[in-house]
Amino acid sequence: MTKRQFNFLATLLFALSLSFVLPWWSVMLAGLLAALLIPLKKSAVFFVPFFAILLFWISYSYFLSSGNDFILAKKIAILLPLDGNPYILILITGLLGGIAAGIAAIFGKQLRQVITTKS
């Protein structure tokens, strides 16, 4: 398994398990922890956790919403406003989670560099 795949899986696992005890920002913590443990390079620092959480949030929200005929998603997509399109809302949900995790991972990577050079 490559480091990227390893980081991807770790982010997912952290996010999943932390979601039972922490609010939405558990995905940020997941991104940060994964970055501390499994350092990546360049844009992968951001994009690997980004895609991990994007996938997680998109599939979970799609799963919940499709089971209810997207009744609420369609309404929220009018409220926000996204032209009533539930798929755009699902995509945005994923993007927000992904960005939050990715940015936290960048911070995690920086933190790791400071810690490792000190020791």
Add this chain to the structure above:
Amino acid sequence: MKYLKLTLSFLLTLGIFYVLNTKLGPIPPLGKFLNPYTGIWQNETDENITGEIVISGLKEPVSILYDDLLIPHIFAQNDADLYRAQGYVTAKHRLWQLEFQTYAAAGRLSEIVGEGALNYDRQQRRLGMVYGAEQALERMANDTETMSYLEAYSDGVNAYINCLKDKNLPLEYKLLNYKPEPWNIKKTALLLMYMTKTLASREHDLEYTNALRIFGEDTFNKLYPEFFEIIDPIIPKETDWSFITAQQTATPLSELPLDTISETLSKPHENNGSNNWAISGEKSITGHPILANDPHLTLNLPSIWYVMQLSTPEHSSMGATLPGALGVISGFNTHIAWGETNATRDLLDWYKIVFKDDTRTQYKYGDGWRDVTERIEEIKVKNGKTLKDTVLYTHHGPVVYDHNFKGDNPLSGYAMKWIGLEGGNNQRTFLDLNRGKNYDDYLNAIKPYVAPAQNFVFASAEGDIALWIQGKFPNKWEGQGKFLMDGSNPDHDWPDFIPQEFNAHTKNPERGFVSSANQHPVDEQYPFYVFNDGYDTYRSRVINNFFRSKDKFSVEDLKGLQNNTFNLKASELLPYVFETMDTSSLTEDELRIYDEVKNWDFYSDIDKLAPSIWSAWWPRLYAKVWDEFDIEDVALDVPFTYQTIYMLTHMSNDEFMDVKDTPEKESAQDLFLLTFKEAANELMEWKATNGEYNYQNYKGTFVGHLLQGLPAFSRFELPIGGDRNTVNAMDKNHGPSWRMVVELSSPPKAYGIYPGGQSGNPGSKFYDNFIDDWATGKYHSLNFLQSNTPTKDIIGTQTLIPSDQ
């Protein structure tokens, strides 16, 4: 460099956290709001209506059977368990609304939505809404049985709130980023105050004071007659009043303060009203009495009504409940059926208060001075400073208008005397109706009822029908309270109340039906002073004429009447207009519109153009007649529709027909033409932008979400006819909020529907699933279960289980 990167990435992380975790203006905190495990996706779910739930305080298990309309049928072994379960189930489906309405009642909306609600909250506080709820609780405290049920209901609501996790919070909490607080019995009292304000606080006393001063007494009486010849009162004209042994209070010799009032409080919706009626067994095709009720209110989602069946081994009732109040409000049980319409009467009056000095600690009364009491209202504001407002209370009531509120004189103010602040145990009335078996039980139930006064219609399986106009009514002197009164004159105080047994009523009248539609309760023969300025003059006549039109009626006839769109108002004006208006100056386009309305059959149906023409035309004509009332900085209300149409058709050259802005002297006919051309023009413009102006399109009926009508959670362009004066009193956003028809067979057969759905969750298919059927005049057969054995219509059973103590 490393540290710079660390700091930058840390700040970026904090930034994204802040943006996604904070409500920014109207945008909810998006991380919280959209994450799939605690955000809105958790509200995207079907109803959970099976399984067992442990509830502390229950004595015995309670079963809740949900039918395919998501109506809960609650079967408890005793009343305390029943009302505990009612609280739990109501909270389960309507928690946000339940709480929001009591925040609104208490003037606390600023806590949730911020500064925007501050004026509203302040008005609620100055009207004494919280004070009134406290008064009511004080009365209720003497009734330990009712108090124990209120507590049980409250515990039931809290049992639900306490088991809520963040992810299960109703959507609106997530949107506004707050959480429910514990429920308590005061909130039930506040909800009842909310209804009292909605139904019994509309008056025009200060506007009338201005009108009296400006136009003089003769003109005032011409414009605002108290009775009309054509009225068809609730209690039939031929009623013998000789059983009344008390007399109307004698009119004192005194002067009224004719102040100039520039601004008055906002009033409840003018269309708030209802229809109800009952026909006797003789008048019914099946031989069983039939009762019907449809309350007209602003239509919101979630609906103000929530339908339930409430059963114990002793009694079983079903019908519309009000989230926050116990029992069924408009409904039936095994033996009787009941419903309400608003019995408007002028029960809110104003007194001019003169303070001794600018410390405002004493006010003039009789030959001396009396002390005021201070009540400090603290209004918390979301993201803002708490506002403290001191309201002074006199023996009349709160000084609502003073130099801090809509006034400028530090030495005087206007105190309000309002029946809503009298206190009363109205909850008891409904509890007793729910378990009533016959006429006597009904009468005993309504006797202590205080406000808002209601026309309580009644029918029983035994064959009785009745209607009492019940509330506490002061025995006013002729004209008392129509205008601002002198708060220092003891003769202007409210006299004693009319003894309850002398309230107007009718039982098993010869004509075979009782009915009410907010019209005059009685004619002038009734020995007490009866005044209100908003009595219906149209729906009531259509209803009564309908029942006089043939011998026997069916359930279907009664449903038809509730959906009747005959526009009596238009039919009393337009033929005269067609006869007398000079059409020679109409253009071809205008003539086409004119012919359309001329061929109207006066039914305000959705596919017709004529009702749109009428609704574009009438408001313009109405406003043009009363252009004299448009005076800057003087609060005035124009005379009522019936009198306006009477003057247009009988006094077409009256001085008020003249348009003040023009040098010519106009007649009614000139106004017809002038306003028709304006209306025609408006319709042509409307058509150019929106397409054909058939009545469905033009009226644009909608049901709006309770929170500022958020379009995402509202329903628009509903296919329903009628207007505010038709029996089907459906205006743009105001109309039949619940329609019920009950045949008193054994067991009763009932039909009901309301524009909403049982679930308060916009993500539920039960959120608005009644609306389409409601709009097209369909009813749902109400499944009045005789036992807690599930039938084929039951889609889920939930059992509430006592916790082991």
